[in-house]
Amino acid sequence: MNGITILDDYGHHPTEIMATLTTLCASWVGKKRIVVFQPHRYTRTSALLDEFTKAFYQSDELILMDIYPANEKPIEGINSSMLADRIQKHGHRDVKYIGAHKDVVEYLIKRLNSKDVLLTLGAGSVFKVGEDILSALNKDM
Secondary structure, three states, rough: OOEEEEEEEEOOOOHHHHHHHHHHHHHHHEEEEEEEEEEEEEEHHOOOOHHHHHHHOOOHHHHHHOOOOOOOOOOOOOHHHHHHHHHOOOOOOOEEOOHHHHHHHHHEEEHHHOOEEEEOOOOOOOOOHHHHHHHHHHHHH
8 A cells, every 4th residue: 555565464473584584585585574573472582582583684664563472471570672672782773662553653753755665574463463454444445
């Protein structure tokens, strides 16, 4: 819509994420690649922390939402803000933590343009970000 491509992928493991981003780069050449990632489970985020820090290099901008717990209890010190910091320290040039769904949607509606491709990634509710952006853009038409 409005020249903006919005995609969703269930990828929530670093290997899946890297494969998806490789395809994104090959398929949407010349577009800014904005990725919204919602980590799935505290235990997975903790166990694969090092792998996650390297998984997003092929995104131009990375936005991390709060962890989708899938009925797990939080693990102290494991959260999306910490993951964003680690990814940035590992060399990603544009990563930000915007935890809440509505805040991510508001941020993106103000910034997306026809030179962008938006990819939502994760096994939780992150797909609703794209749906809500499309609904908002549709209302503006």
